[in-house]
Every structure is written in structure tokens, then in C-alpha cells.
Amino acid sequence: MNDTAHKRALALHHEMEPLYGQPKTWFGFLGATNHTVIGIRFMVTAIAFFFIGGVLAMLIRAQLAGPDTQFLDAANYAQVFTMHGTVMMFLFAIPLIEGFALYMLPKVLGARDLAFPRLSAFGYWCYLAGGLILLAALVLGIAPDSGWFMYTPLSSKPFSSGINSDIWLVGITVVEVSAVCAAIEFMATVLKVRAGGMALSKMPLLAWYLWITAAMMLVGFPPLILGSILLEAERAFGLPFFDSARGGDPLLWQHLFWLFGHPEVYIIFLPAAGVISTILPVFAGRPIVGYRWIVAALIAQAFLSFGLWVHHMFTTGIPHLSLAFFSAASLLVVVPTAIQIFAWLTTLLKGRPKMTLPMLWIYGFFFVFVSGGLTGVMVAVVPFDWQVHDTHFVVAHLHYVLVGGFVFPVMAGIYYWGPQLSGRRTDQGLGRLAFWLVFIGFNLTFLVMHWTGLLGMPRRVFTYETGLGWDWPNLVSSFGGFVMAIGFAMTLVDILVQWRFAPHTPHNPWKADTLEWAMPTPAPTYNFASLPKVGSRHPLHDDPDLSARLAGGTGYLPGALGGRRATMAVDSVTGAPEHVIILPGPTLIPFWTALALVGAAICFLAGFYWGAGLLGLAVIGCGCWWLWRSGDTADPDSVDCREGTRLPPHHAHPQAPGWWGMVFTLVFDATLFISLLFGYLFLWVIAPGWPPPAFIDAAPGLAIATLAALAMAGLAPLAAHRSNLRGDAARSARWLVVSASANALACIAFAATLAFLTPPAASHAYAACIWALALYAILHNGLAAIGSAFVLARGRAGFVSARRSLDPRNLAAFSGYSALVGAVTVAAIHLGPVLGTG
Structure with missing residues (x-):
């Protein structure tokens, strides 16, 4: 140069x-929205939780090191056991993926930030608060103690009378809000916020992996969120969704949990596989083999992973035909995984691999993960699963898959991308010794644990008698666990020392060819x-x-855009430049919104339900404030992006990220509603006497009136949107008034159904399901009514016009969805009893 x-x-x-940097004030800290800052916060917090989870694991291994150990009593062991799994699954693995994607996606896609920077900041505060709720419970001795999977009836009120299970349900739900926000963020970003000319076929594989992972999170997390809400409603208000004495079924929880739980294994694995697909070709000295095959395998793996949840329920007494189907599906999912592994091995064979520290961790991944995959094939076979279910064999398999498939690639990624964060070399020092301590300690711990499982040791016992053959294997496992812990501690020391004292690295030290290495080193904000x-x-x-x-x-958009943050959006498929996204600067709105949400959760935990309701309204108010601050009436009509390109700002384009954000939000919402219908139909089929004859009370007049209100509620916003596109602001405003009124009438009709036709929700699981469906409809119609008034006010303030049509367009989509689910709810309430007795 x-x-x-x-x-x-x-x-x-x-x-x-x-x-783009963070102001050096308390406002700057709380109001930061830059993806680099938020991504680093996520990753640092997740790594802190990893070491907390590791300490809990060492407490478990100390307790199980010998027979009749009195290190922990049964109650404390239950809390430590539950919190270890909870921390590692919910507070470490998924948030670390979120942080990595938040930090890395704009860099590999050639952008300056994500599609919705404020949503990322909101997600971080929710994650931090949910994690602190769980940690505070552990310190206070009231941590969850029913297992990280919270099986009912063990976690139901009769068997867990304290606040322990409530803390898990509320805290994890707050954390899951963060995950859903991240999924929407990533999906919209990969589709729209890319470098000019970057078609889908030219995206780096890491972006494909993260996009597929986000799609799985968007569809996989709603069942767990719904299950947590239903179980907390049962514990707090006596709604008997899982109480078999009142028409419920404990197996419903298992179905909802594992509808999330098995896809989560692949949600954790796929980003780590994306790290391997990025790093391995660099050190092999040649491009990845089978790019298109890998993308096809990813898509297939995502679909197949949602057909495996009963894999975890082979011993629950389900029909043999179902056992055969889910066993076959569990074996079939091996195929797309094998395609990726063979593509990596072929790349190594055709290249000239360099034995660097990141590659050492990848080689460790191959050994550990493939071993875990082999035991996964074993437990997919029903007769074998019957023998080892709920033993330490399954614990060993789980750790081989998750630690091998996630932690080892994560360590490779930390050493590979470390220079980008620190500007210093990260492949010297204690790294190799630390790797061997982790690798040897891990295999000592969990390879031997397969043997204790085959000898019949259950997975959740806190002590055992001598003479069962478990003594020496457990002692070896505990010794290996402490060796592994020393290795991870040494890794942390090595990374901190290298990032502080190692020599500065030249630009692009690995000679990679992807865009994240086209930035200065270390990367600017x-x-x-x-x-x-x-x-x-x-x-x-x-x-x-x-x-x-x-x-x-x-290049495009050089420098600052009139003192404002900005990046470019492209066509979803071709990558042709499409419009300019004007990004928000630092703001406290995400922080206050998260604070209101967390306050509502804490009030609910304390039994202060009125306070929770008021803070829930505060969340809606913060949301309106958030959206009101989106856009500026003084934004230019078009922006000179250089390179012979002039583009409109995002609010003047029909394919703006906000539209895609609404689409993906509705995908999440629809999955939640389908999960609720699944629970309703599952209990209808499984529980005897559904619906109870005394509960049948038809009201065709009310049903017709509700459907009429819903029809108008769905059509009026669409008419308002079309009137706005024609430039008829007055007609659009009138239709918005009709929309708000129709949605309010629909809420009143559903409330009347609950008040006059539906028995108390606590009387039977059928009544509880009707209440859940109706309250879901009331919530959505209520939000649509508020949204109609909000868009009307935005139009009066000059934010809505024929050119700026995103607000009425999104309202039409949400209101149409709300009307549709309302109609399905009317059918479930009014036609269900007739069909049930027909």
C-alpha cells in the first residue's frame, strides 16, 4: 500500500x-448494539458458564469416585447434577453458538453488522439475566433438582413442592427468548446482508451451516418453550396438562422436550462442523471437496433431525411400529453426517495438511466424534437401547457426541480466529500440552463410563455400594475427569497469555481466502x-x-453514511445489490425491554402475578417504543453506494430485513401453535374419556360471531395496506380503525367463550387445553389490535406512505396469521366436542 x-x-x-465503537460511558456499555461487541460478550459469558459447569462436573466425579462416598448428600447431588446439565446445554453450548455467529457472520458475509443489531443486544441481556437467575438459585441452595430434562411427574408440584423446578422453567424460558431472537437475526442476515455479488452458491460454507442451524433453532425451540409454559401453569395454577388423574399425561412433557432435545444435538453439532469445513481446507492447502454435497447433506440432516425425538423414548411403551420407524430414522441420519466426514477426509487426502494447533484439535474431533457416532448407532437399535437406557452408557455416548462434536472444534476455532481478535499469534506456548491433557483425560473419563453403563450403573444415582463392579471404573473416570479439567484450565491460561504477550501476527497469518481475513488484524468494529x-x-x-x-x-459504501451506521442488503438468491440498511447506533431500548421481561419473570416466580402482568404490559410498551424509533422521516430517497450503484434505503424496499424478520417470527409462532395443537390432540388420543361429557356445551351463535370478527380482523389490515400502496392515506386509516375494532371484538368473543362455556381450567386437562388455545388467540388478536393503532399513529406522524409501506405490510401478515389461528381455535373449541361424541 x-x-x-x-x-x-x-x-x-x-x-x-x-x-461503530462503543462509547466509554455507562450508556455505551448498556446501550451497545455493534455485533462485534455483543458477540464477544456472548462468547465470554458462555465460556464463564462452561467453567462453572466444569466445576459442577468435578463435584459429581468426586462424589462417584468411590462407593458410599459422603461428599454430597442426595439433595445437593440432585441440584449439582441438574445444574451441570442445564449449564452445559442451555448456558454454554447454545449461547456460545449465538455469540460466535453474532461475531462472525457479518465478517464472513462482507457486511458491517447484522440485520437487527438491537435484537442481538436484547438477546444478550435476556441470556445473562436467565443465567444469573439459575446461578443465584444454586448459591442459595434452591437450584433445580429434577434433572436437566425436568421429566414429569418428578418435576410436578406433588414431587417438587419447592421453587426449584419453577426456577428452571422460568429461567430457561428467558434464556430461550434469547435463542429465538438470535435465530431470527441469523436467518434474516444470511438471506439479505451479504457482500454484493455473493449469491447463495458463492456463500462460504460457514454461513450455510449457521443459517441451517438458525432454521433448526426457530422450529426446534418452540416445543420446549411451550412445554415450560404449560408445566409452570400446572405448578402455579393447577392446570393439569401432565396430571393423569385429571386427563393429562406425563409423556406429553417428554414428547415436547425431545421435539426440542434431539434436534438440539444437531443444533450444537452443525456450527462446529461449519468451523471444521472452514479451517480444514486452509491447512490442507486446497478448497473443500464436495461443496454442493455438503450443503445438500446439511439440509437433509436438518429435516431428518426432527424425526428422531422418540429415539429417547424407546422404553416408554410406545407401539412397536413406532419403534421400528424411529429406529430406522435414527440410523438414516447417519448418512448426511457421513457425507460431511468423507468430504473432510477427502480434502485432507487431496491436500497437504499442516500439523498446526487448530488441526490438532480437529484430529481429536475425528477420533472422539466418530466414536460417539458408533455408540449412537448402537443405541438407535431398540433391543440394545432397552438394555442400556438410563445407564452411564448413555451418559458416555452423550459426552462423546457433544464434547467431541462441539468442544473440540470450538477449541480449534479459538486458536484459528484468535489473531483476528487479539492481533497476536495463538499457536505457541502450552497449547499442545493442554490438548493432550484434555484428550487423554476425556477418554479416560468417558470410555470407561461405557463399561460402568454396561455393568448396569444408573445415570442419576448419587452413591452406590461396594461389590457391584463399579468401584475401579468410577475411580478411573474420576481421575480422568480431573486430568481433563487441568487441561482445560491450562488451555485458558495459554490463550490469555498468548493474547496478551505473544508477538503480533502479520495480516491473514493462515493465508485463508475468506472475507473475514480481508479486514485489518485485529478486526475493527x-x-x-x-x-x-x-x-x-x-x-x-x-x-x-x-x-x-x-x-x-x-468498494461499496466507503466510509460513514452521513454520520450514520449503514451496510448493504442484496437479493436473497443472486446477491445483486438491492438496498441500503441504515443501522441503529447505541440505544438503551433493548436493555429496558429485557429488564421489563426479566422483572416480569421474577415477579411470577415470587407469586406476584399482578406485578408480572403489569411488567408484561411494560414489555409491549417497550416494543412499541422500539419500533417507533425505527426509521427517520428525513432519510434520503436513495444512496450513492459507488461502484456505479445507487440504492434506496431499507424502509423504501419491499424485501427489507424487517419483512423477513416478520416472516421468521411467524414461522416460530406457528411452530409454537402447532406444538400446542399437538399436545391437545395427543391428550385427546391417549387420555381416556376425552372430552368429558359434562364439558360439552355447543354455542353455534357465538362461534359464528367469533369467526366473523376474525374474518374482518384478517381482511381489514390487508385492505389498509393496499390503500396505502395506492396513496390513499385516509382510506387506509379507516381500515386500520376497523382492524383494531375487529381484533378487539375477537378478543371479547374468546373471553366470553371462556367465561360462559368453558369449565374451570384446573378441573380437567381438556378444559386446560381449551383455556390455553383461547388465551393464545386472545394474546394475538390483542397484539393485532395494538398493532393497528400503532400503524395508524405512525402514519399520522409521517412514517407510513406509499413508499414506506413496511409497517402496514407487516401488520397485514401478522393479523392474517392471528385470524387463521383464531379460526383453528374456534374449530377446536366448538367442533371438537361434537366430533368427540359423534
């Missing part, structure tokens, strides 16, 4: 760094001084000087 270009690069850096134009999957191979040219302002 010559002197002129160097000065231009420095000038751009000094222009953009203050704009704005990522790119100008945005790249991509012509292939290997942009740095095609143009070795790309980094210098981007730093000097050669």
Missing part, C-alpha cells in the same frame, strides 16, 4: 471507528471501510490485494 492509500485508509478508520464485491467462493484467492483496496475505500 503506497503512502496515499495508507493515509486514505487511516482517514477512513478514524472516521468510522468512533461511529466496523469490519470493512468499504464493502466488497464478490465473484467467487474464494475472494482473497481471486484478489490478494482485496484487503488493502477495501481499507482504502475501493
Whole structure:
């Protein structure tokens, strides 16, 4: 880079760094929205939880090291056991994925930030608060103690009378809100926020992996969220969804939990596999083999993973035909996994691999994960599963898959991308010794645990007698566990020392060809001084000087956009530049919204239900404030993006990220509703005497009136949207008034159904399901009514016009969805009893 270009690069850096960086004030800390800052916060917090979970694991191994050990009593062991699984699954693995994707996606896609920066900040505060609720319970001795899977009836009120299970249900639900926000964020970002010219076929594999993972999170998490809400409703208000004495069934919880739980294994594995698909070709010295095959395998794996949940329920007495189907599905999912593994091995065979520290962790992954996959095939066979179910064999299999399939690639990624964060080398020092301690300690711990499982040791016992053959295997496992813990501690020390004292690294030290290495090292908060134009999957191979040219302002959107943060959006498929996203700066709105939500959760835990309700309304108010602050009536009609391109701002384009955000929000919402219908139909089929004859009370007049209100509630916002597109603001406003009124009438009709036709919710699981369906409809119609009034007010304030049509368009989509689910609810309430007795 010559002197002129160097000065231009420095000038751009000094222009953009203050704009994208975090202000050095308390406001700047609480109000940060930059993806780099939020991503690092997620990852650091998740790693802290990992070490907390590791300490809990060492307490478990100390207790099980010998027979009749009195280190922990039964009650404390139950809390430690439950919290270890909860921390590792919900507070470490998934949040670390979120943090990694938040940090890395814009960098590999050639963007400056994510589609919804404020949503990322909101998600972090929810995650932190939910985790602190659980940790506070552990410190106070009231931590969850029914297992990290919370099986009913063990977690139901008669068997868990304290607040322990409530803390798990409420805390995990708050954490899951964060995960859902992240999923919506990632899906919209990958589709819309990419470098110009980056078609889907030219995306790096890491982006494909993270997008598929986000899609699985969006569909996989609603069953758990619903199950947690239903179980907490049973514990708090006596609604008998899982009480077999009143028409419920404990197996409903298992179905809802594992509808989330088995896809979660792949949600955890796929991002780690994306790390391998990114790192391995760099050190093999050649592009990945089978790019299209890997993408196809990812899609197949995502679909197949949702057909495996009964894999965990082979011993619950389900029909033999179902056993055969789910056993076959469990074996079939091996195929897409094998495709990826063979693609990696072929890449190594065709290349010239370098034995670097990141590759050492990847080789460890191959050994551990493939071993876990082999035992996974074993437990997919029903007769074998009957023998080892609920033993330490399953514990060993779980850790081989999750630690091998996630933690080992994560360690490779930390050492590979470390220079990007610190600007220093990370492949020297204690890293290799730490790897061998972890690898040897891990296999000592869990390879031997297969043997204790085959000898019949149950997975949740806190002590055992001598003479059962478990003494020496448990002692070896405990010894290995402490060796592994020392290895991870040494890894942390090594990383901290290297990041502080190691020599500075040159730019792109690994000679990679993906866009995250086209930035300066360490990466600035704005990522790119100008945005790249991509012509292939290997942009740095095609143009070795790309980094210098981007730093000097050669590219799209060079510098700051009139003192505002901005990035570019593209066509979802072709990657052609489409519009400019004007990004929000630091703001406290996400923090206050999260604080209101967490306050509502804590009030609910304390039994202060009125306070929880008021804070719930505060969340809605914060949401309106949030959306009101989106956009500016003074935004330009178009933006000169350079490179011969002039684009409109995002609010003037029909494919803006906000539209896709609504689409993916409705996908999540629909999955939640389908899960609720699944529970209703499951109990109808399984529980005897559904519906109870005394509960049947038809009211065709009320049903017709409700459907009429729903029809108008669904059609009026659509008419308002079309009137707005024609420029008829007055007619659009009138239709919005009709929409608000019709949605309010639908709420009143559902409330009347509950008040006059439905028995008390606690009387029978059928009544509880009707209440749940009706309250779901009331919530959505109520939000649609508020949304209609909100869009009307936005129009009066000048934020809505024929050109700025996103608000009425999103309202029409949400109201149409609310009307549809309301109609399904009417059918379930009024036609269900007739069909049940027909």
C-alpha cells in the first residue's frame, strides 16, 4: 500500500471507528448494539458458564469416585447434577453458538453488522439475566433438582413442592427468548446482508451451516418453550396438562422436550462442523471437496433431525411400529453426517495438511466424534437401547457426541480466529500440552463410563455400594475427569497469555481466502471501510490485494453514511445489490425491554402475578417504543453506494430485513401453535374419556360471531395496506380503525367463550387445553389490535406512505396469521366436542 492509500485508509478508520465503537460511558456499555461487541460478550459469558459447569462436573466425579462416598448428600447431588446439565446445554453450548455467529457472520458475509443489531443486544441481556437467575438459585441452595430434562411427574408440584423446578422453567424460558431472537437475526442476515455479488452458491460454507442451524433453532425451540409454559401453569395454577388423574399425561412433557432435545444435538453439532469445513481446507492447502454435497447433506440432516425425538423414548411403551420407524430414522441420519466426514477426509487426502494447533484439535474431533457416532448407532437399535437406557452408557455416548462434536472444534476455532481478535499469534506456548491433557483425560473419563453403563450403573444415582463392579471404573473416570479439567484450565491460561504477550501476527497469518481475513488484524468494529464485491467462493484467492483496496475505500459504501451506521442488503438468491440498511447506533431500548421481561419473570416466580402482568404490559410498551424509533422521516430517497450503484434505503424496499424478520417470527409462532395443537390432540388420543361429557356445551351463535370478527380482523389490515400502496392515506386509516375494532371484538368473543362455556381450567386437562388455545388467540388478536393503532399513529406522524409501506405490510401478515389461528381455535373449541361424541 503506497503512502496515499495508507493515509486514505487511516482517514477512513478514524472516521468510522468512533461511529461503530462503543462509547466509554455507562450508556455505551448498556446501550451497545455493534455485533462485534455483543458477540464477544456472548462468547465470554458462555465460556464463564462452561467453567462453572466444569466445576459442577468435578463435584459429581468426586462424589462417584468411590462407593458410599459422603461428599454430597442426595439433595445437593440432585441440584449439582441438574445444574451441570442445564449449564452445559442451555448456558454454554447454545449461547456460545449465538455469540460466535453474532461475531462472525457479518465478517464472513462482507457486511458491517447484522440485520437487527438491537435484537442481538436484547438477546444478550435476556441470556445473562436467565443465567444469573439459575446461578443465584444454586448459591442459595434452591437450584433445580429434577434433572436437566425436568421429566414429569418428578418435576410436578406433588414431587417438587419447592421453587426449584419453577426456577428452571422460568429461567430457561428467558434464556430461550434469547435463542429465538438470535435465530431470527441469523436467518434474516444470511438471506439479505451479504457482500454484493455473493449469491447463495458463492456463500462460504460457514454461513450455510449457521443459517441451517438458525432454521433448526426457530422450529426446534418452540416445543420446549411451550412445554415450560404449560408445566409452570400446572405448578402455579393447577392446570393439569401432565396430571393423569385429571386427563393429562406425563409423556406429553417428554414428547415436547425431545421435539426440542434431539434436534438440539444437531443444533450444537452443525456450527462446529461449519468451523471444521472452514479451517480444514486452509491447512490442507486446497478448497473443500464436495461443496454442493455438503450443503445438500446439511439440509437433509436438518429435516431428518426432527424425526428422531422418540429415539429417547424407546422404553416408554410406545407401539412397536413406532419403534421400528424411529429406529430406522435414527440410523438414516447417519448418512448426511457421513457425507460431511468423507468430504473432510477427502480434502485432507487431496491436500497437504499442516500439523498446526487448530488441526490438532480437529484430529481429536475425528477420533472422539466418530466414536460417539458408533455408540449412537448402537443405541438407535431398540433391543440394545432397552438394555442400556438410563445407564452411564448413555451418559458416555452423550459426552462423546457433544464434547467431541462441539468442544473440540470450538477449541480449534479459538486458536484459528484468535489473531483476528487479539492481533497476536495463538499457536505457541502450552497449547499442545493442554490438548493432550484434555484428550487423554476425556477418554479416560468417558470410555470407561461405557463399561460402568454396561455393568448396569444408573445415570442419576448419587452413591452406590461396594461389590457391584463399579468401584475401579468410577475411580478411573474420576481421575480422568480431573486430568481433563487441568487441561482445560491450562488451555485458558495459554490463550490469555498468548493474547496478551505473544508477538503480533502479520495480516491473514493462515493465508485463508475468506472475507473475514480481508479486514485489518485485529478486526475493527466496523469490519470493512468499504464493502466488497464478490465473484467467487474464494475472494482473497481471486484478489490478494482485496484487503488493502477495501481499507482504502475501493468498494461499496466507503466510509460513514452521513454520520450514520449503514451496510448493504442484496437479493436473497443472486446477491445483486438491492438496498441500503441504515443501522441503529447505541440505544438503551433493548436493555429496558429485557429488564421489563426479566422483572416480569421474577415477579411470577415470587407469586406476584399482578406485578408480572403489569411488567408484561411494560414489555409491549417497550416494543412499541422500539419500533417507533425505527426509521427517520428525513432519510434520503436513495444512496450513492459507488461502484456505479445507487440504492434506496431499507424502509423504501419491499424485501427489507424487517419483512423477513416478520416472516421468521411467524414461522416460530406457528411452530409454537402447532406444538400446542399437538399436545391437545395427543391428550385427546391417549387420555381416556376425552372430552368429558359434562364439558360439552355447543354455542353455534357465538362461534359464528367469533369467526366473523376474525374474518374482518384478517381482511381489514390487508385492505389498509393496499390503500396505502395506492396513496390513499385516509382510506387506509379507516381500515386500520376497523382492524383494531375487529381484533378487539375477537378478543371479547374468546373471553366470553371462556367465561360462559368453558369449565374451570384446573378441573380437567381438556378444559386446560381449551383455556390455553383461547388465551393464545386472545394474546394475538390483542397484539393485532395494538398493532393497528400503532400503524395508524405512525402514519399520522409521517412514517407510513406509499413508499414506506413496511409497517402496514407487516401488520397485514401478522393479523392474517392471528385470524387463521383464531379460526383453528374456534374449530377446536366448538367442533371438537361434537366430533368427540359423534
